[in-house]
């Protein structure tokens with residue numbers, strides 16, 4: 036982004052104290068500098084002199100409400116040439132001439148600092164027409180993490196990113212962006228792991244200082260097209276092509292605390308039903324009802340655990356949403372009942388595009404109610420998606436969201452357990468989306484484009500909650516914006532059946548996780564192109580240890596069922612899916628924690644070992660929950676790989692061998708397994724056996740696998756048990772067990788205490804403690 040022509044904000048005219056901090060006047064605009072919490076400040080600049088008080092739907096609390104959890108003491112002081120706003124943890128300095136805003140911790144360490152340009156001039160903010168830019172200093176070796184779903188390495192430093200929800204396989208949608216890139220720029224090749232932009236926009240990142248290991252965070256609450264430039268040596272730039280500058284700056288210093296604050300603002304994931312944590316079977320294919328029944332039976336006959344079967348676009352009548360193709364599916368309710376009897380849940384795809392088809396009930400009704408997006412001239416906007424000419428609900432209006440919610444509520448009455456939202460960037464095919472206006476034609480496309488999927492999920496969830504008020508909801512979304520975690524899980528869209536795409540799903544998942552979205556997964560096996568036995572095996576071995584575990588592939592590819600590649604592969608992938616099911620109490624507890632703290636389930640090592648410079652760039656291994664370290668096989672023919680074990684002690688899951696942390700080791704990767712380690716001191720709760728599905732599985736016993744610490748200390752693990760299905764707002768019927776493992780000299784103690792009112796019918800009656808010792 037060239038900013039040569041931008042107009043810099045040079046001088047502050049006046050500053051005054053307000054109830055929440057400072058207000059300054061400059062260049063005809065107003066600037067707010069406000070203390071949200073002792074470690075969070077909000078910087079906001081008006082446009083045209085007025086503030087947009089709800090720039091997006093990302094923030095779901097009133098950051099300043101007395102009961103919102105934020106109470107903050109601050110003082111403001113004027114001195115020569117500047118004002119300062121001070122909380123217990125932060126000092127914000129507003130320089131008057133030239134204008135700039137710097138934030139430091141009270142110990143003087145930098146949170147954000149303006150950067151001088153080549154002529155030594157400082158500037159913090161500049162505009163050109165509707166675009167604005169802010170720029171800051173960054174240490175040469177500082178790392179950047181987050182920005183949600185982005186390609187390439189997990190440390191985003193050294194690259195530039197565009198924030199514009201994009202159907203990555205649609206050439207028309209991406210042509211403009213690609214035209215602006217050099218021919219050899221990897222971001223231009225849609226199959227490259229660095230392709231950008233992607234489906235989801237989350238304008239939030241962490242910056243880790245190479246010097247101190249401390250982190251700071253930034254969230255820009257703006258849904259317009261944006262650019263984050265991290266490719267420069269000593270500064271970074273953030274540009275948005277519309278809207279106002281509203282930025283929350285987080286002092287850290289731990290990444291975990293930044294995520295906690297960020298998800299306080301934008302919401303935490305709602306607790307998924309336990310079945311959503313099982314293995315999911317999906318494939319884009321023109322199945323008939325009996326094919327689905329055969330697949331389901333096969334899973335059960337093979338004793339291959341599976342919780343959900345998905346129906347892609349071909350279940351519909353001519354791609355008309357909320358219909359069934361009655362030839363292929365003569366009795367959907369009967370089929371769903373049959374599946375339910377075998378412990379399967381079913382999920383169907385629901386795209387936002389409604390077929391432009393007078394006579395089709397959903398189209399006629401939407402037209403009559405005026406809930407479709409319009410163009411400037413007042414026409415209904417028409418794009419090109421699966422059904423051909425397609426119109427789009429105007430999810431910005433509450434009427435359209437409720438209308439959509441009702442349609443979903445009716446749709447799931449047939450017995451569906453969840454909804455899969457695709458093409459919600461929104462993907463409009465060969466027709467550019469910009470002519471699509473929102474809010475009854477009052478709002479430009481650009482304002483809401485990136486929020487379309489978030490708004491769609493809001494409408495969908497309204498319907499799901501109305502249909503089944505006691506049940507936890509499940510929505511899977513392709514696109515999203517900051518806050519999407521409140522309503523939906525995300526999968527990483529149309530990846531390729533290639534080894535580098537297997538690899539990139541790790542940094543991508545970790546980017547999501549560090550940006551508040553814990554419920555993520557890639558299409559296991561690869562979506563586009565034919566997978567092969569080895570890739571499928573290795574992908575299943577990794578995918579079984581990721582938050583959302585779904586096998587999915589494109590129509591016309593080779594079959595990629597567990598049984599498609601012979602008995603050996605079948606048995607090996609079943610082993611690892613069984614391991615996932617045995618780990619269900621552990622995985623479930625990790626999700627409970629995510630819903631309470633924002634902490635991710637799949638996490639890069641740098642989150643838990645932030646001080647260790649060795650882990651800054653590690654993105655070919657990750658932690659699954661707090662206590663399992665996974666190091667997947669990422670290349671064909673790999674027979675061993677290097678694994679970095681961070682501080683502490685680690686037990687090889689497969690051999691039981693103990694390793695001191697803080698070293699790299701080489702681990703064999705025979706076909707049966709990928710490297711997996713348990714943290715010394717952890718107590719990992721497991722089911723003794725893998726069930727066919729989570730449905731009605733309430734074993735009497737939970738095993739507690741205790742991995743003895745090799746050094747003195749105290750470790751805590753938490754197991755949460757409840758019915759896994761219902762919402763129990765307010766008074767959760769649940770058991771919370773805290774296991775404390777401690778070591779002093781040769782003495783290792785394991786104690787556990789269980790708290791809570793229990794939960795109806797099915798509570799476990801005892802633990803079996805299984806000890807693993809060095």
Ligand code: GLC
Pocket residue numbers: 318319347348384457513528529587588589
């Ligand atoms: C999109 C989705 C993919 C789905 C296909 C057909 O490409 O990303 O998952 O299978 O559409 O609905």
